[in-house]
Amino acid sequence: MTTMPLSAQPDALSPTTVEKVAILDCGAQYTKVIDRRVRELNFYSEILPLSIPAEQLKDFAAVIISGGPNSVFAEDAPAFDPQILSLGIPVLGICYGMQLIAHTMGGTVQPGALKEFGEIAIGAKTGNPLFAGLPAQQVVLMSHGDKVAQLPPGFEPIAHSGDILAAMMHAEKRIYGVQFHPEVELTEHGQAILHNFLYQVAGLTGNYPLEDRLSQTLDEIRQTVGKKNVFVLVSGGVDSAVTAALLVKALPAEQVFALHVDTGFMRHEESDTVCNALRSIGLKHLEHLKAQAQFLDATTDIDGRVVGPLRQVTNPEAKRRIIGDTFFKLTQDAILAMNLNLDETFIAQGTLRPDLIESGNIGVSQIAHKIKTHHNDVPIIQAQREKGLIIEPNRDWHKDEVRKIGMMLGLPADLVQRQPFPGPGLAIRILCTEQPYITPQFETLNQAVNAEAGEIGLQGNVLPVQSVGVQGDYRSYSYLAVLSGAYRQDWEPLKATAIRIPNRLHDINRVALVLNQDKPLPAELRHITPTHLTEETTGLLRRIDHEVAEALRQSGHFAGISQLLTVLVPVSLTPGRHSIAIRAVVTSDYMTARPAKLGEELPWDVMTELANRITSQYPIDWVMVDLTSKPPATVEWE
Secondary structure (H helix, E strand, O other): OOOOOOOHHOHHHHHHOEEEEEEOOOOOHHHHHHHHHHOOOEEEEEEEEOOOHHHOOOOOOOOEEOOOOOOOOOOOOOOOOHHHHOOOOOOOEEEEHHHHHHHOOOOOEOOOOEEEEEEEEEEOOOOOOHOOOOOOOOEEEEEEEEEEOOOOOEEEEEEOOOEEEEEEEOOOOOEEEEEEOOOOOOOHHEEEEEEEHHHHHHOOOOOOOHHHHHHHHHHHHHHHHHEEEEEEOOOHHHHHHHHHHHHHHHHHHHHHHEEEEOOOOOOOOHHHHHHHHHOOOOOEHHHHEEHHHHHOOOOOEEOEEEOOHHHHHOOHHHHHHHHHHHHHHHHHHHHHHHHOOOOEEEEOOOOOHHHHOOOOOOEOEEEEEEEOOOOOOOOOHHHHHOOEEEEEOOOOOOHHHHHHHHHHOOOOHHHHHHOOOOOHHHHEOOOOOOOOOOOOOOHHHHHHHHHHHOOOOEEEEEEEEEEEEEEEEEEEEEEEEEEOOOOOOOHHHHHHHHHHHHOOOOEEEEEEEOOOOOOOOOOOOOOOOEOOOHHHHHHHHHHHHHHHHHHHHHOOOOOHHEEEEEEEEEEOOOOOEEEEEEEEEEEEOOEEEEEOOOOOOOOHHHHHHHHHHHHHHEEEEEEEOOOOEEEEOOOOOO
16 A cells, blocks of 8 residues: 555645635636735635536635636636625635626626736725725736626725726625736735735634644654655755755654755855755755766757757757756666665655646646646656655645745755745856847847937847747747946836837847946947856856845845846857846746836945946956846746
């Protein structure tokens, strides 16, 4: 009889003893963010299909209907049991969810002549439970084409955006709808609105605290693992570090084996920091494998073709594939070297709740579309899963909850608060290329960017390189626009220009400002510095990345930035040199993000002094700062 994997086990705190919130999924990209926000408020939540019969929701204390891409009158609109609205359970509809409620209960939904996408100011009536204690004027994230044109019987409007209905309520039935997304960072009072719905409208108490969930997780680890050994791969991020800490807390140290692979693409002293922290809390069997040479010389098979070695590869996806395949080959070799019997050894993963939602895990969401296979599901993991020998102690938590758990377990703050870092590390922050990226539109785009930049007194250029972005519902791999010249004005004109350029010029997904005001770009730049992953380029970026982070730490501004990174860009005035891009964003959900504000979160004096120091000490011609929100740019450049 195989042991049930932790990810499949029911919660030790029985759902009958907690107030349960149902999140009905209409296919929204933000459904997992709703789940996170609800759990932050100390509620047990389940993501369920919109088509669920009303009978199955009777044990839930509240229902939230998510947004979604459909129109309520479209032929392919998701099915919905209207009896859900007659259960007497408080209901909140978000975006499409509000339109669905209006349509179902006798209102009118129409295609909007004015579509709203982005941050919009609304006027709210605050004399109702949903907006109680909040300002009448507030900024929210809108993303809709259709609108509620006529309210259903018994409903009243409680917020507007101009002539568009932004929120409605049926006070007696406790049914509410908001046309915007309260779950995302860009809605400034969104969490307070969700708090009001659950605590004020629904009258709940929030009896699913994190402390109780930590205790039940430790018990589950002991019950699942018993006297078997557990192997955990410690990547350097907070998720795997907390997984290791949970194992050490729950089990005798002799049963826990760990491996940290230093790929050579880690940040400054990162590997030593992680290993020292884990040893300090009692991790006894920890191997630290230094493997930069193995990675740089590695090849892999892609569709029957040998690709590599890595030090010669420029394609971003090929780089990721080689690094991922090499990583798990080394891991498998290390497990064998530890003499661990895979028929008797659990493998622990740092998988989070959002990972399971995205992977369509039936234990988290009944209908979650399989957006991606979890990046760690390689053959060795799949084989252990089939044996019931995979445990995922973080499976019930979102990222912010994992950080809190890490602090409870005694991990040092600098490790727990470590900013997100991709698995391939610095390898995808070095833009590798052998040829400039020049399309037939290059010259026209360059002129158009220069004209846009001229409106705020700057020069504009298109650089002959690509960066990754997300425009609409699709990934783009497009041009980078840069602004240069003397500029010390307010942030708002820069922000407006960075928004306007990608909106008008769709072949551009990212805008940056050159900080070295005494080093103007030529009118047109068509050449690049051929760049590959090497010990030299990786070491250069690592040193500069550390210098950037330290400058903001010492100035007291690092803590206010959600993610800070540097990118080695293969453009320069002089052959053989490069440029550096600094990317600093502020977000809490990472689904959307805004750039840190120059002059406030990134002080001008700190940034210009830093840029001048970098160009004087390193073979770097320009230092840029990324001005772009997500979307249209992603946080990472590659």
